Amino acid sequence: MDRRKFIKKSALASSLFFVPNFVKAFESVAKERLGYKRLVIIQLAGGNDGLNTIIPHNNDIYFNARPRLAITKDIIKLNDDLGFHPSLAPLRSLFDNGELSIINNVGYPNPVRSHFRSMDIWQTASSSDEYLQSGWLGRYLDTHGDKPYNAIETDETLSLALKGEHFNGIATNDYRVLYNTSKDPYFKNVLNHYNDTHLSEHNLGYLYQTMIEAKSSANYIYENTKVKLSQEDYPQNHFARQLKTVAQFINSGLDTKVFYTSLGGFDTHVNQENKQSRLLSHYAESVSAFVKDLKRNEIFEDTLILTFSEFGRRVKQNAANGTDHGTANNVFVIGKNLKRAGFYNDLASLSDLDENGDLKYSIDFRSVYATILSQWMDVSAEEIIPTKQKILEFI
Amino acid sequence: MNQKELQHLYWRAGFGTHPKQQKTNTNDRKRVVDTLFKNSKAITSISLDLSYLEGISAIDLKNNPKLTKELSDKGKKKILDYNYAWIHRLINPKELLRERMTLFWTNHFVCRNKNILFVQQYNNTLRTNALGDFRTFVKAISKEPAMLHYLNAKQNRKHKPNENFARELMELFTLGEGQYSENDIKECARAFTGYNHDFKGNFRLRRKQHDYEQKTFFGITGNFDGDAIIDIILESKQCALFISDKIYRYFVNPQPNKKHIESMSDVFFKDYNIENLMRFVFMSDWFYDEENMGSKIKSPIEFLVGIANTVPVKFEREKDFLKIQKLLGQTLLDPPNVAGWKGNKAWIDANTIMVRLKLPSLLLNNAMISLKEDGDFNDNFKKKFFKRNKGKLPFKTLPDWDKFLTNFKSVKTENLQDVIIQGNINKGTLAYLETLNKKSKQDYCIQLMSLPEYQMC
Numbered sequence: 001m002d003r004r005k006f007i008k009k010s011a012l013a014s015s016l017f018f019v020p021n022f023v024k025a026f027e028s029v030a031k032e033r034l035g036y037k038r039l040v041i042i043q044l045a046g047g048n049d050g051l052n053t054i055i056p057h058n059n060d061i062y063f064n065a066r067p068r069l070a071i072t073k074d075i076i077k078l079n080d081d082l083g084f085h086p087s088l089a090p091l092r093s094l095f096d097n098g099e100l101s102i103i104n105n106v107g108y109p110n111p112v113r114s115h116f117r118s119m120d121i122w123q124t125a126s127s128s129d130e131y132l133q134s135g136w137l138g139r140y141l142d143t144h145g146d147k148p149y150n151a152i153e154t155d156e157t158l159s160l161a162l163k164g165e166h167f168n169g170i171a172t173n174d175y176r177v178l179y180n181t182s183k184d185p186y187f188k189n190v191l192n193h194y195n196d197t198h199l200s201e202h203n204l205g206y207l208y209q210t211m212i213e214a215k216s217s218a219n220y221i222y223e224n225t226k227v228k229l230s231q232e233d234y235p236q237n238h239f240a241r242q243l244k245t246v247a248q249f250i251n252s253g254l255d256t257k258v259f260y261t262s263l264g265g266f267d268t269h270v271n272q273e274n275k276q277s278r279l280l281s282h283y284a285e286s287v288s289a290f291v292k293d294l295k296r297n298e299i300f301e302d303t304l305i306l307t308f309s310e311f312g313r314r315v316k317q318n319a320a321n322g323t324d325h326g327t328a329n330n331v332f333v334i335g336k337n338l339k340r341a342g343f344y345n346d347l348a349s350l351s352d353l354d355e356n357g358d359l360k361y362s363i364d365f366r367s368v369y370a371t372i373l374s375q376w377m378d379v380s381a382e383e384i385i386p387t388k389q390k391i392l393e394f395i
Numbered sequence: 396m397n398q399k400e401l402q403h404l405y406w407r408a409g410f411g412t413h414p415k416q417q418k419t420n421t422n423d424r425k426r427v428v429d430t431l432f433k434n435s436k437a438i439t440s441i442s443l444d445l446s447y448l449e450g451i452s453a454i455d456l457k458n459n460p461k462l463t464k465e466l467s468d469k470g471k472k473k474i475l476d477y478n479y480a481w482i483h484r485l486i487n488p489k490e491l492l493r494e495r496m497t498l499f500w501t502n503h504f505v506c507r508n509k510n511i512l513f514v515q516q517y518n519n520t521l522r523t524n525a526l527g528d529f530r531t532f533v534k535a536i537s538k539e540p541a542m543l544h545y546l547n548a549k550q551n552r553k554h555k556p557n558e559n560f561a562r563e564l565m566e567l568f569t570l571g572e573g574q575y576s577e578n579d580i581k582e583c584a585r586a587f588t589g590y591n592h593d594f595k596g597n598f599r600l601r602r603k604q605h606d607y608e609q610k611t612f613f614g615i616t617g618n619f620d621g622d623a624i625i626d627i628i629l630e631s632k633q634c635a636l637f638i639s640d641k642i643y644r645y646f647v648n649p650q651p652n653k654k655h656i657e658s659m660s661d662v663f664f665k666d667y668n669i670e671n672l673m674r675f676v677f678m679s680d681w682f683y684d685e686e687n688m689g690s691k692i693k694s695p696i697e698f699l700v701g702i703a704n705t706v707p708v709k710f711e712r713e714k715d716f717l718k719i720q721k722l723l724g725q726t727l728l729d730p731p732n733v734a735g736w737k738g739n740k741a742w743i744d745a746n747t748i749m750v751r752l753k754l755p756s757l758l759l760n761n762a763m764i765s766l767k768e769d770g771d772f773n774d775n776f777k778k779k780f781f782k783r784n785k786g787k788l789p790f791k792t793l794p795d796w797d798k799f800l801t802n803f804k805s806v807k808t809e810n811l812q813d814v815i816i817q818g819n820i821n822k823g824t825l826a827y828l829e830t831l832n833k834k835s836k837q838d839y840c841i842q843l844m845s846l847p848e849y850q851m852c
Contacts, residue, residue, distance in 0.1 A: 116507070120732050129559065131734045133741075148745040157721055158746055160731060168744035181749050186764040186845060195823030203649070203692050204821065206740055207748065207847035214745035270464065320460050 037376055038250060040259045041137075041161070042307040044283070046266035047115060049276060050312035050329040050359075054102060054347070057083045061315075061350040069272060069317040082347060087280035090288035098341035099291075100334050101394045105348040106368060107328030107361025111311065115267065115325070118310040123161035125366050125385050132386070136369055137258050138164030139384045140377070145169075145257070149217045152249065153260040154242040162260055169258065170217055175245075179222035182215045191215065226252045232293035239263040240286040247293040250303060257377065266309060269322040283307075291334065301336035304376050304395065308365070315350055316357055327354065328361035331368055333394055335376075340394050367392055396422050398813075400683045404428075406817055406852040407646050408677065409491045410700040413802040414814060428677045432670060435490035435526060440519040441480050443473060445512060453594045473511040477518070478720075478727050479713045485696065486703045496525035496669070498696065499645055500532075504568060505735040507728065508541035514728060516596050517541040529638065529667035533568060533625050538590065538598035546733065548590045553606040556584040563733055569628050571637045575613070582610040587621040635664035639672070646676060648687045649739040655681050689818015689851045692739050695723030697852060698751060702844065705815065706759050706799045711791035718789070722750045743850070755844035759794040764845045765838040796837050808836045815843040818851045 055071050056062045058081050063070045076084035076092060084091065094100040110128045112118045117128075124132035134142075141151055142164035151162050151169030162169035172178045194208055229251035234240040242261040249256055263283055268275050287305070294300040312329030328348060348359045370381035370389035381389065396404070398417065405412035408431055421427060447469065456463045488494040500521045508514050517539050524532035536542055537560070543549055546560035561584035565575045575583075589605030592598050610619050613627055628634055639659035643651055658679075663672045676682055693701060699719060702708070710716060720726040724747055725736055736742075743751075756764045806814055812828060820828070824846060833839045843849060 117732070129562070131732050133731075133734055133737050157724065158744065163741075163744070168746075170745045172746070178749065181753050184753070184764060185766055186842065187752060189766070189827060190824055190846065193823040193827035194821055195826075196821075203690065203740065203851060204818065204847060207692070207743060207850050208821065210743050210745060210748045211752065211847055214749050217745050218749070270460075 036302050037378070038257055038259065038303045039372060039377065040246060040303060040305045041261065042283075042287070042305065043119075043159075043260070043262040044266050044279075044307060044309035045115075045119070045262055045264040046268075046309070047118075047311045047313055047325055048266040048279075048309040048329065049268060049272065049323050050309070051315065052272070052276060052323075053085050053088070053280065054104070054330050055083050055085060056081060056347055056350065059350055065315045065350070066317040068321055069323065079343065082343060085277070085280050087277050088284045090284040094288075094291065094334060095342065098338060099336060100332060101338045101341050101344050103331045103333065103344040103363055103368065103392075103394065104346065105328040105359060105362040106308070106331045106365050107311070107359075108364055108366070109361075111327040111354075111358070111361070113311065113325040113327070113356075115310055120160065122308060122310050122365060123159060125369055127387065130386075133163075134165045135159065135161035135163050136384055137161050137260070138168060140164075140258070140373065140379065141167045141169060143383055144377075144379055147217060147220070147255065148213055149221055149254065149256055151258040151260070152221075152246075152254075152256050154245050155260075155262065159260060159262075162258070169260070170214075170221075172221070173242075175218070175221045175225065178218045182218040187211070187215065221249070221254065224252055224254055225249060229297060230293050232289050232296065234289045234293075235282065235285045237282050237286070239282050240289065243286050243290040244293075247290055247297075250294060250299055251297040268313075269318065269324060270320040272317075272322040287334070303335065304372065305332075305334040306368070306372065307332040307334075312359060314357055315353060315359065327356075327358040329359075331365070333368075335395065338394055344392070344394055363392070364389060371395065396424050396427060396683075399688065400424075401427065402814065402817060403683060403688045404431075404677060406701075407495075409488070409495055410485065410697060411704045411852070413705060414805045415802040418805070424678065428674060431492050431677070432526075432674065435493040435496075437490055438493065438523050439489045440522060441477065441484055441515070442519070443476055443480065443511070443515060445473070445515070448512060467509070470509060470511045474509070474514055474728060475714075475717060477511065477514060478729075479716050481518070481727055482696075482700070482716050485700045492673070493522060493525050496673070497522045499642070500525055501727070502730070502735040502738070503641065504536045504542070505730045505733050506539070506541050506545045507730055508544055510541070510544075512596055513539070513541040513544070518728075524669075526670045526673065527668075529663075529669055530625065530629055532669075533564075533629075534622050536568070537564070537587065537621050537625065538592075540592040540596045540598075543590055543592055548587060551584060551588050551590065552604040553585075553588050556581065556588060556606075558584040560584070560587060564625075565628065567733060569625075569634045569637065570631065571633070574631075574633050574637075579612055582612045583624050585610050586612070586619045586624045590621060629667060632660065632664050635667070636660040639663055642672065642676065645738070646673075647682060648690045649692075650690070652681070655679070689816070689848075691852055692742055692850055693852045694736070694738060694742060695720060695725035695747075696727065698723065698754075698850065701852065702755055702758065705844075706840065707795040708758055709793040709795070711793065715790045715792070719754070723747055723754075748847075748850075751850055752845050752847070755849070756841050757788065757790055758792050759796075759844075760837070760841045762788060764841055765835075799840070800836060803836065803840075808833045808839055811836065811839050812843055815840060816846070816848045816851075818848065820846075820848050824848065 052071055055075050057075045057077060071085060074086040076089060078084060078095060091100060108128060112128050121128055123135045125136040126132040137151055145167055148168060148170040153159055153162055153169060153171040154173055155171050156173050158168060158171040191212060225248055227248055230244055230247045234244045246259045246261060265279055291300060294303055308331045309329055311326055313323035313326040318324055348362055354360055366385050366387060367389040370385045371392040373379055373381040373384055374391060375395045401417050402412060485494055506517055520535055520539055524535060546563055547557045548560045551557040558580050561580050566572050585606045589601040591601045609616055612619060612624060615627060639656050640651060643656045643659060659672060659675060662675045724742060730736060756762050831842060
């Protein structure tokens with residue numbers, strides 16, 4: 001690759017190559033507006049049992065398939081057919097206000113029941129017989145991002161979802177630690193001396209460039225985050241802390257389009273009831289506090305929250321009072337101006353199941369992504385989602 | 396061979412070297428390379444104590460969900476133990492080149508499994524065949540229980556074929572994308588129907604599920620089984636070219652050189668002998684070209700093992716190994732998907748670069764990277780620094796600096812960069828290094844390891 005091509009290919013080329021003077025300049029570069037709509041992803045890892053989350057409280061098949069596991073008490077009925085698990089009570093007002101859209105039976109053809117592989121499929125937006133090495137949000141960054149902090153994951157390591165072909169988001173479970181590492185005086189000295197006249201050293205140039213990016217991103221996040229803005233009471237758990245950090249970033253107006261969070265532990269093969277109940281409480285209480293926080297800062301209408309899990313669980317319970325890996329599942333979309341709030345579609349038939357006894361999907365998860373990209377992020381989904389998808393009507 | 400060439404060879408065929416090790420080497424390339432192969436003739440498996448699985452049968456598990464759960468939990472821990480044992484092996488290899496090749500094949504025949512018995516068997520199959528006959532290797536892989544699970548071979552039955560393995564066999568393992576038709580995949584899948592294994596991990600062909608009808612594959616019709624299909628695939632020179640290309644990018648330079656790769660494929664196509672191919676690479680003049688030295692970004696494992704090769708370090712908590720692998724983005728036995736780790740630039744992003752730059756000082760020097768200034772200021776700075784960091788370090792390690800000083804005795808501190816850094820150093824950075832006082836070999840070593848240049852090999 002010649003020098004020109006290399007520069008063109010580098011997503012950061014425009015501003016990054018002139019060091020050390022640039023190091024300063026970078027931080028004061030006028031914010032390139034990506035548009036101000038933000039997307040928050042919540043990943044329920046392990047395969048949340050959708051049927052005990054949104055409960056078909058009027059369906060005998062459900063109760064018969066789960067003699068000891070069906071939820072019978074305190075269901076929060078939302079219509080004649082479906083209701084919330086009692087732990088989702090904090091989300092009731094969102095539902096009533098038209099700020100929550102529940103899309104049922106989201107999945108993909110030839111579903112895979114391995115956590116690992118199915119999560120891979122959800123994160124890369126691939127088909128089940130296709131292996132992609134970049135994530136859907138990473139590819140969004142490839143074309144529409146220009147700084148690593150345009151997408152932040154509140155974790156130690158970066159999910160595949162945020163890794164693009166040539167551009168990655170940033171992962172940090174504590175942005176202060178990242179900042180402290182990056183400001184090591186030795187690194188500062190090295191960068192002050194770094195001299196970028198020889199671009200022939202492709203890989204080395206890339207390493208320095210990434211080092212500079214990292215330092216700038218750490219600085220940017222640290223200096224622009226105003227902790228005081230988020231004073232809402234959050235529950236005391238790791239997931240709530242992630243959402244609180246996200247709220248701090250959003251309320252501080254960081255130039256970040258995508259936030260990625262995760263709540264794990266949903267793989268409930270054994271004694272599901274208490275486990276799922278506790279996890280759904282963590283989820284609902286934290287999300288409720290998060291939405292209140294954003295509302296108080298008048299930024300909720302610019303934020304869309306998508307919750308998904310890599311698969312749902314089998315209709316029939318197992319012998320250990322748990323459920324095994326299934327297929328299609330519900331997806332929650334939370335936002336201010338939803339086109340179709342409440343239930344987006346009916347729950348799939350509980351009698352017409354696939355050969356494993358799992359729900360048949362009716363909405364491809366990639367059409368949910370494509371809709372978010374085109375209707376919310378205002379970009380074309382074509383380069384980002386590899387297969388052509390129908391645009392849905394929820395936003 | 397000069398010192399740079401020796402270092403280059405040892406970084407690619409192993410995980411670096413140090414001056415004391417090199418002293419015993421001769422300058423004759425052929426003898427050095429011969430020794431490398433001779434020392435890797437033996438095969439030393441990595442085997443954990445799995446006696447707790449003895450006497451347990453499939454029926455026991457079916458009837459006893461509690462036992463199944465217990466074994467699955469224990470299995471998860473054992474897989475971590477295997478990961479640690481493998482890292483220890485890489486740091487202290489018995490057969491250096493064989494271990495290096497095993498690591499390479501891990502990211503070629505990519506596989507992941509939850510059953511420790513199958514994981515261990517698979518890993519040792521890679522090790523056994525790492526320098527052997529590629530044909531035998533592919534056939535062995537197609538019958539490994541871990542692979543049978545991973546690519547759904549067990550769901551591949553007569554009249555209900557599952558194409559997952561058939562597709563990856565050609566796309567990722569032998570020929571590369573676009574070298575076959577969809578119909579070839581269908582016919583190939585039929586040949587592998589009925590592939591299965593028993594509870595202990597022995598291969599079994601389930602005759603009732605195997606499709607014994609005629610298949611037409613790559614224009615040839617016959618009653619093929621899986622092995623016959625592999626033979627047909629290997630008749631195509633494209634297979635030798637595909638593997639040569641991958642080996643070149645991994646062992647020589649991430650930027651492919653068509654001419655060199657073609658000469659490799661000529662050698663490989665003759666007999667698909669991996670040892671002959673690797674010998675050809677390490678004996679070629681072009682392998683030692685300036686442009687190939689230090690051209691590759693170290694993988695997290697190369698990075699970690701390389702550090703430990705330079706400064707021997709004891710990890711007090713094995714789980715720190717796992718933490719480091721996760722932070723750097725490569726956990727052995729846990730690949731992202733069947734395509735494996737992308738490698739080279741893909742290792743580096745804003746997160747991993749900071750961890751990499753900081754890791755040597757964290758592991759070897761209580762997180763301290765010393766500065767130019769000496770005297771009171773530096774001592775004070777150090778004192779304050781250690782006080783601030785006390786008890787806060789993420790890893791518990793015991794570096795053996797005495798061993799380092801012995802191993803690097805023959806190198807003057809001011810020349811240390813020539814043996815620690817493999818490629819060119821940025822001009823500005825080199826100017827900065829010149830201003831450092833270099834009173835302590837240890838401090839200078841940490842300083843060098845904390846550079847972007849140290850990420851290359």
